[in-house]
Amino acid sequence: MxxxxxxxxxxxxxxxxxxxxxxxxxxxxxxxxxxxxxxxxxxxxxxPTHRALLSAIARRGFEELGARSVAAASETASPRAQLAALTRVYVDYARERRGMFELMFRHDLLDSAGQSEAPAGPRLREATLPMFQRVVELVARCRGEAAESSAALTAAALWANLHGIAQLWSWGSLQLAVGGSPGAEPADSPDRIIEAALDAHLGPAAS
The missing domain is CATH 1.10.10.60 (Homeodomain-like)
Known part of the structure; x- marks a missing residue:
């Protein structure tokens, strides 16, 4: 360099x-x-602009989250297990790197029409698409579907659910709702809530 x-x-x-x-x-x-x-x-x-700077920083976040997701998914074989691994990586990343996580999904702050402001590569507004497409593929495989169109809505609902879990947990709201107290994490962490979200969108995992 x-x-x-x-x-x-x-x-x-x-x-x-x-x-x-x-x-x-x-x-x-x-x-x-x-x-x-x-x-x-x-x-x-x-x-040249504040937006360009924020976009370059957020790109680092997407690279890191992507690398973590690939590593986690490579440790398991079944589509359901891979999807479960990705969901935990997503929520864990939000908890560990809260400022970065919030920035990454503020598309109103990141490069959009101003292509000249963006570093090399796709616009940050589009950076979530590969990750989302992977979730769509895994949802389709979990449901035994050849086509992915119907899986996209389920994947979008699951993603929204996970994002809500990540935010509400960081604020202490979920801990309070499930019997803990804000700022004091229960021993079981958000994992059981994540599992419940997967069951709600995909049905219970096969035993």
């Missing part, structure tokens, strides 16, 4: 650290420059 590429990566690294420690609302070009040890005008060479 050349010096220009290295500096750009340093700026993104600083942005990732800032998002993880203080949330996406705290990310600004000047603070990124300060943390990266460069002049306050340097980030403008790579990120």
């Amino acid at each position: 050349d010096a220009e590429g290295t500096l750009r990566e340093r700026l993104v690294d600083a942005g990732v650290e800032l998002v993880l420690s203080e949330g996406s609302g705290s990310v600004g070009l000047r603070e990124i420059a300060r943390r990266a040890g460069v002049s306050h005008g340097a980030p403008r060479r790579y990120f």
Whole structure:
């Protein structure tokens, strides 16, 4: 990687650290420059707008979540087990990297019409599609369907369910609802709720 590429990566690294420690609302070009040890005008060479900077940071999140998902799914064989692994990775990622998770799905903040603002590769607005398509494929296989069109709605409902679990758990609401207390995680974690969501959308797993 050349010096220009290295500096750009340093700026993104600083942005990732800032998002993880203080949330996406705290990310600004000047603070990124300060943390990266460069002049306050340097980030403008790579990120002409705040949206471009946030998009580059969010891309890192999608890369990390994707790598975790691939690793988890590779450890099991059946479609149902692979889907269960992906759902747990998704919720665990949301709990562990809350600021990044929130940023990744704020499509109103990420690159859309402004192609020139985006780094190389697909627009961030489209970055969720490969992950969603994988869920659709696994849902179809779990239900023994050759076509995936009818599985898309089920996959979308499951995804929405998981996103809600991730958010409500981070706020402490689910712990309270199932008998715990906000801020004090029950011993069984969200796993039983995730299993219930899978059963609700796919039916109980075969014994």
